[in-house]
Amino acid sequence: WLNPRFLPALENKRLLNFLRTHLDDVRYTAPKFILSAMKKYNDDEHIFADIYVRQNGLSSLPFSSVRIANYLKGNNIDIEEFKRHLANLKELNMSLTYEPHTLPKDFAVYSLEIAERVEEKREYEAMLERKAEQERIDMIRKARSWARRKVNELLAKGKIHPRYKVVIPSTETELVAEGDAMHNCIGHNYVRSWQNGNCELAFIRKDGKPYIDLCVRDGKIDEVRYDRNIAVNSKSADYRLCKKIAKLFKKVA
Secondary structure: OOOHHHHHHHHOHHHHHHHHHOOOOOOOOOHHHHHHHHHHOOOOHHHHHHHHHHHOOOOOOOOOHHHHHHHHHHOOOOHHHHHHHHHHHHHOOOOOOOHHHHOOOOHHHHHHHHHHHHHHHHHHHHHHHHHHHHHHHHHHHHHHHHHHHHHHHHHHOOOOOOOEEEEOOOOHHHHHHHHHHHOOOOOOOOHHHHHOOOOEEEEEEEOOEEEEEEEEEOOEEEEEEOHHHOEOOOOOHHHHHHHHHHHHHOOOO
16 A cells, blocks of 8 residues: 555654554555655654564564664675575574674674584585485395395295295396386386385295295285286285295394
């Protein structure tokens, strides 16, 4: 409702008092004109500062609007650069109530120092994330290697019939090849979950040919299928074999 053609009305103190009282409720369609008009007509400094601070989202700072507005204007600080400085302080968990942090004497030097500290923090956190990810991958690989050894032990002890062979994949290529051979989606829909260690896969061969695909989650059978996604009967010998293999993955979960 307020635009440049109404600016002369700002000389009216009643209107200015209304703006002061309803600062949060008034929507300005031409804030730059209004601010310049308030300065032109030598209005109360607090009105100008309040509008400026609120418009730029700085009203949560624990300093007076006049203090903030004068600081930014007096030091010729770009408002967006100042907001980035505040964001950096928050990222470093530095209190915005401490004036030397928020409104430093030498803004250019101090804000650059804070920005550099933020960059160092981010690099350190990224390093920790990479390290944690590598440790997680190593853990998954070790667990799968352990499962392979256990499978070989079962075969050596005759607890798995010699007609069968159990393949525990180690690469995405093996999943894709298995999916093609067994005419299922294991080479596509299961890849990411397997890479993240959210599931484990075992490919069972019978007489050297692809026979059963087994998916294990938390040491329990999630899915077990013959060629072309035919379900394995839960009361069959093949299913009992899959349960025996699934138990080997408890240490992977």
